[in-house]
Amino acid sequence: MNSPHRMPSGQSTSAIPFAEKSASIPAFTHIRAWEKLRDEIQGAMLRVMTSGSLILGPEVNAFEEEFARFVGAEHGIGTASGTDALIVALRALGVNTNDEVLTVANGPVAPIAAIRSVGAYPRFVDIDPVTLQMSVIDLRKSISRRTRCIIPIHLYGQAAPIREILEIADSFGVPVIEDCAQAHGTRVFGQHMGSFGRIGCFSFYPTKNLGAFGDAGLCVTNDTALAQRIREVGLYGFRGRERIAFRDGHNARLDELQAAFLRIRLKYLPDDLVRRQLIACRYRRGLESLPMSLPVVVPESEPSWHQFVLRTPRRDELCHYLSSHGIESGIHYKHPVHCMPAFKKFSYSEGSLPHTEQACRDVISLPMFPELLDEEIDRVVSACKAFGQEKILHESL
Secondary structure, X not given: OOOOOOOOOOOOHHHOHHHOOOOOEOOOOOHHHHHHHHHHHHHHHHHHHOOOOOEOOHHHHHHHHHHHHHXXXXXXXXXXXXXXXXXXXXXXXXXXXXXXXXXXXXOOOHHHHHHHHOOOEEEEOOEOOOOOOEOHHHHHHHOOOOEEEEOOEOHHHOOOOHHHHHHHHHHHOOOEEEEOOOOOOOEEOOEEOOOOOOEEEEEXXXXXXXXXXXXXXXXXXXXXXXXXXXXXXXXXXXXXOOEEOOOOOOEOOOEHXXXXXXXXXXXHHHHHHHHHHHHHHHHHHHHOOOOOEOOOOOOOEEOOOOOEXXXXXXXHHHHHHHHHOOEOOEOOOOOOHHHOHHHHHHOOOOOOOHHHHHHHHHEEEEOOOOOOOHHHHHHHHHHHHHHHHHHHHHHHO
């Protein structure tokens, strides 16, 4: 699958002028992917612009089929963004005003925005303090006859305990929508995330494992009737070209250009996932002796390593230290959603989700993207080690 522009893992920085060893290390950049795929991307752009079809054309149809096949699902329905994927999924399942939807608060705000967009309200489930995924124990306490849907988030490219979640959901007759925005390539028992629940929702925001050069999203499902309903909801509610069949539809169409770009990037996603695994292994080997918590991989799961997330009570100090050494880092996510001013009206307060809040105080994401060079990874590891040694020295004084 290597293209003429593809950089083999371990290639030296001398081959890439903008990645000099003395240069800063980004937490993420799309520029290196653009440089590798420039000719193919420009070719796809020309193909679309001269095709006579800019909306809902052959590129969207082909990408929907190709990505569904990658996930192992029967149907793929493109959307304008990952948030739109969640919105049309909720509406297709009939979630409506004042319904309750269970999800977690240590992730992005997009699922909450989607829940509110259909008039429902979120109920937050605390997380497992080890895996940082939805807690099965707290889910059992939180689910009730008022619950209309559950949205677990497969955070950081790790898998939420989807089989246990489905078992609980099935006992209450509640559908599960998987938020797979960070889980392209994540598998449990060999099965791809997104293919377990009624609907799997993916984002192709540029930072994702499969990133567009703009916004894009997609729903997958194995239910033919539900797939048709999702498609109708995302196209104003139209069934056919003239008659509105669903009254609460809106425009959530995937752009033809982004679909063309994503088809190219999907070809290289298996290679990119292997590279992410190698980067994660290099981080784990280099950092295992430090007084920081490394990501936990649960048995029978294959993470896709969207992020490599450490935990340390000195998170803010480490961020500053890395920055002072020319290394960008991220925090995913600094503020738990239930503590944000806009969502306090749902009767949550600080202290109500203790594991969620502690994780948000501790997490830091190291640079992670397939084009990251081995020597850049080693620089990050060396900086983390130096920070850890300074901590030990400081505490011994």
